[in-house]
Amino acid sequence: MITVQDAFKKFRSRLELNDREQQDASHRQQDIRRVMKGAFAVDRDFLTGSYARHTKTKPLKDVDIFCVLGDSERHYRDKAPSALLADVEKALADEYGKDNVCQQRRSVCVDFGIREDENGETDDKVVSFDVVPAFDEGKHYEIPDKDISAGWTKTDPEVHADKAVAAQKAYDREWKGLVRMMKSWNREQGKPIKPGFLIEVMALDVLYPPWGGSYAREMQAFFATLAARISERWPDPAGLGPDVSDRMTPQMCADAKNALLAAEQNATYAIRLEREGKNGEALRTWRNMFGKLFPLS
Ligand SMILES: Nc1ncnc2c1ncn2[C@@H]1O[C@H](COP(=O)(O)OP(=O)(O)O)[C@@H](O)[C@H]1O
Numbered sequence: 001m002i003t004v005q006d007a008f009k010k011f012r013s014r015l016e017l018n019d020r021e022q023q024d025a026s027h028r029q030q031d032i033r034r035v036m037k038g039a040f041a042v043d044r045d046f047l048t049g050s051y052a053r054h055t056k057t058k059p060l061k062d063v064d065i066f067c068v069l070g071d072s073e074r075h076y077r078d079k080a081p082s083a084l085l086a087d088v089e090k091a092l093a094d095e096y097g098k099d100n101v102c103q104q105r106r107s108v109c110v111d112f113g114i115r116e117d118e119n120g121e122t123d124d125k126v127v128s129f130d131v132v133p134a135f136d137e138g139k140h141y142e143i144p145d146k147d148i149s150a151g152w153t154k155t156d157p158e159v160h161a162d163k164a165v166a167a168q169k170a171y172d173r174e175w176k177g178l179v180r181m182m183k184s185w186n187r188e189q190g191k192p193i194k195p196g197f198l199i200e201v202m203a204l205d206v207l208y209p210p211w212g213g214s215y216a217r218e219m220q221a222f223f224a225t226l227a228a229r230i231s232e233r234w235p236d237p238a239g240l241g242p243d244v245s246d247r248m249t250p251q252m253c254a255d256a257k258n259a260l261l262a263a264e265q266n267a268t269y270a271i272r273l274e275r276e277g278k279n280g281e282a283l284r285t286w287r288n289m290f291g292k293l294f295p296l297s
Pocket residue numbers: 048049050051062064130153154155156157160195196197236240241242243244
């Protein structure tokens with residue numbers, strides 16, 4: 001039977017991006033580029049967010065594509081952010097169908113109608129994209145944001161990527177893996193922590209080196225620290241946008257804290273089972289926390 005440590009290693013690699021997924025993302029990107037260029041002056045586009053930082057969970061949903069609009073589209077900056085998002089939604093709906101396209105806070109989501117099989121796999125296909133229209137402001141970008149009074153959020157994806165790279169290096173190249181595992185746990189629990197980016201932002205602060213060597217103990221400590229600090233304010237690590245924690249109400253913080261404390265207890269229990277030689281039961285306990293991609297063999 002597989003050891004718990006090896007099961008975690010396998011889980012970590014199952015959550016890594018593979019070549020076929022990257023190819024699929026690239027084809028989708030080209031397709032979306034074509035549609036966006038048909039409706040707007042688009043200077044350039046790039047894949048960004050947790051997809052580009054390799055901190056996304058599987059199956060791949062909501063891959064972010066920034067479409068940087070040209071000067072002739074600047075008139076949108078004088079209107080409400082929903083005006084731009086509505087026009088992006090219309091352009092995408094014409095191509096992908098109204099039922100597969102929906103407007104969000106800062107982007108428009110396109111669902112490709114991919115379904116997960118019983119093992120939670122999608123044959124390396126990307127489930128959906130978040131299309132983010134962006135304006136280049138020199139040192140950073142501005143994107144529409146319907147939930148803040150200013151209407152536009154400043155963001156710098158490069159700073160976020162640099163910070164993730166630095167954390168990964170300092171943590172013996174295990175930081176991104178732990179972030180993906182925590183995001184998998186969050187998804188499996190019905191997302192008590194929103195948005196997923198908040199997990200990554202907290203991890204920049206709470207996972208401090210050195211890497212201890214045991215995935216089980218690292219996750220146990222990670223749950224404990226997030227439980228203790230989930231109610232804090234978590235600003236944008238680039239110091240530009242609104243607090244990344246701005247969706248967490250006091251009630252959501254209390255619920256997330258309870259879920260994290262329960263997870264810490266389950267982790268403690270799984271570690272005890274393993275020490276007592278009950279390997280199969282230990283594996284099942286971890287799988288109940290992380291879902292189907294956590295291996296039992
Ligand atoms: N409050 C914020 N301020 C500035 N930038 C943000 C903020 N929230 C998200 N971003 C940027 O936008 C990207 C895409 O957002 P989102 O899809 O919610 O996160 P992710 O792709 O990391 O799960 C993030 O990865 C981050 O670079």
